[in-house]
Amino acid sequence: MCDGRRQGCFSFSRKTMEDRDEKVDDEDEKQKLELMRAALQMKIPSFKLQDASSKCDKLQDVDQLTLRRFLRARDLDVEKGSAMLIKCLCWRQSFVPKGFISESEVPNEFAQNKMFLQGTDKKGRPISLVFGSRHLPRKGGLEKFKRFLVFSLDKLCQRIPDGVEKFTIIGDLHGYGFCNSDLRANLAAITILQVVFVDDKRxxxxxxxxxxxxxxxxxxxGKLQLVPIQNA
Incomplete structure (x- = not known):
């Protein structure tokens, strides 16, 4: 079931933070950031989680850079940026109530030794490497995989330096076959990653x-040895 080739898939976008900065009027952005924070202060206290058991009240944990990231993600549209951030905050409070995913929550995912974290690309974005052939979907189910994904993305984000808003993932599909196929996990990952496939020859x-x-x-x-993401 495997094609015997190695392919790389990247999560980076060719449009960098610097590209976007050239198109943003600083004063206009500052004004919209203030409007966004004011809108969030009004909306978040009454915003319920899906199970209606508690409120999404984590605005105090949101810094200016996070506000700007969500505002820019919606092309400086305050309403859309606010809605996107609220959805993210409330999902995270529900899915990651402790604020982080511990290694003890996803031992089977780590045992597969499928994701590594090391180095940076030429624009300072941290690099992760994923071996698709090591993913075994029968162990743990989709929820465990999502927790592993959150753990891994948090690790990546901790490595992002000031002035950088993206990371790079190399997805190695050499040896990937039917036993590794996991449609739901693939969809969960693709929804947050921009993917470009590269043939082994290039x-x-x-x-x-x-x-x-x-x-x-x-x-x-290259020169770097592989470092499992839980050890990075």
Missing amino acids: LHETLLEEIDENQLPEIYG
Whole structure:
């Protein structure tokens, strides 16, 4: 069931933060950030979680950079940016009530040794490597996979330096077959990642366009050894 090729899939967008900065009027953005914060202060106290058991009241945890990220994600539309952020805050409060996912919650996912974190690309974005052939969907189910995904994305976000808003993921599908196929998990990942597929023949060349050799994993001709994401 495997095609025997290695492919890389990247989660980065060609449009960088700097590209967007050129199109944003600082004063206009500042005004809209204030409007967004005011709108959130009015909406969040009365915003109920899906189970209606508690309120989504985590506005105090939102800093200016987070507000700006959501505002820009909706092209400076205050209403849409606010709605997007509220949805995110309330989902996270419901799904991650402690504020983080512990390693003890997803031991089977870590045991598969399928995700690694190391290095940065040429724009300072942290790099993660995922081996699709090591994903075994029968262990733990979709909810466990989602928790593993949140743990991993939190790790990646902790590595993002000031002035950078994205990360890069290399998805290695070499050896990927029917036993690794997991439609629901794939959909869960694709909804938050922008994916570009690269054929094995151009893999090294394409990686070097975005990543310096000393930041590439050894298996792709680079200098870095693999570091499991839970150990990073």
